[in-house]
Structures are given as structure tokens and as C-alpha cells.
Amino acid sequence: MSIFAFMKLTLQLASIYNILWGAWVVIFPNHFFELVGMELPSQPMIWQGMGMVIAVFGLGYWWASYDALRHWPIVAVGFLGKVFGPLGFVLNYLEGKVPFEFFYTLITNDFIWWIPFFLILKNVHQDYNWKLKEK
Template identity: 75%
Template sequence: MKLTLRLAAIYNTLWGSWVIFFPNHFFELVGMEPLNHPMVWQGMGMVIGVYGLGYWWASYNPLVHWPIVAVGFLGKIFGPLGFVFNYIHDIVPFEFIYTLITNDFIWWIPFFLILRKVHIERKWALSHA
């Protein structure tokens, strides 16, 4: 659990920094039109980067700090659902799915397993006891 959360922390911090400092780079890589307002994408980078801090802190005791993992896991579920909705409505091109592979899909199983352990061992307790 500790390793998973530390890897997630490092990944999120790096990805968030990339998006903040080079907001059009992803769009150039996948051949999408650059954003008219890159500040929105940079804001997303800031949010993802802040998740990195949360994952790092949660790594010290994942069974106690599981709400951070739960919030991250929900984001990793709702993000792809938002993509599907927007893709079906022809709002976002298919190439945007590449962000979901490393931002969401690869974390589904490890985050699920952490939360499963919390459920089995801690019964979702919010305290150290």
C-alpha cells in the first residue's frame, strides 16, 4: 500500500507539474487542437498535483488515511465516466482517452485493494483506534 501510494504521489506531482508548465504539450502529442483557455487545463494540473501530496501523506498509514485514497479512487472512476459522456456527445475527441490510461485506469486495482483492506480490517473506521 505504501509503495502504491508513493508511486501515485510521484506520478500525480509530475503529471500536474507537466500540465501546469506545458499546458499545450499533451494536445500537441496526440494531435488535438490546443485549448483556447489553457488556464483551465493548468487548474486541472494543480488539482492532480495536490492529490499527489495527499497520496504521499496517506502512504504513512493508508488504513487510517483511507479517505484520501477513497476520494482519489472516486475521481479515477468519475473521470472516465465524464470522458465517455463527453465522447458520446461529441464534445471531446477519442484521443483524450490517453490521459485516462495513466491517470485513472492503472490505479483502479491497487486503490480498490487498499480500500478493500480498509473495509475488511478497519470497517471504514475514521480514527486510529
């Protein structure tokens, strides 16, 4: 598989995943909490807002899949979210603000995408030199 096919497939899979996950959270905001035995949120609208943001990222990943090098800022923002999200979880968990069960969202939302997104950004660095526009 060429690097371009890899980037396209990665971003399209991330897109589909994000759109489905976001829709699930928006439509069934209590379902995740019920699955892992957590207390239901008192303000599900906040969780639904998170679902909407994740779904919108899915649209961005789909559009970026057509030319990942040119649309690398979308990939970079997604990668940063996938790094800072778990960091925020750790900090909040250590302060006792969030139960451990919330960790399960990090596996599919963040961790599995670290290496593929990193490889795309590595390719952007090596072959595209972080250009923001065509010259």
C-alpha cells in the first residue's frame, strides 16, 4: 500500500468512526455511562456537544483524506486533540474529578489513532515541509 493510500484510508476510517461515535453520543447521551456503570451526567447537553464536535472532526478528516498533505492542519489539530484529551483525562483522574471508567473512551477515540496520524504528519514534515499554501 502506498503512503498516499494509507493516508487516505486512515483518514476515511477516522472520519467514519468519528461521525458514528458523535452521532451515538448526540442521539443516546446516556448510553456510554450506562454501559460502563457510571453515574449519568446531570447536564447531558455538554456530552452531546462533545459528540457534535467529534462528528464535525469526522467531516474534516473525510475532506482531508482527498489530499492529506495539503490538508495537514486538519490532521494536526486532530492529532493534538488525541494527545491532549488523554492528558486531560489523567490530570482529572488524579484530582478525583472523573472516574476511571471514562478511560474506555480514550482507547478508540485517541490511542488507536496516535500512530497512523503521527505517520501522516511525519510524511507531511518529510515530503511537504509543512506548507500552508501552494507557491
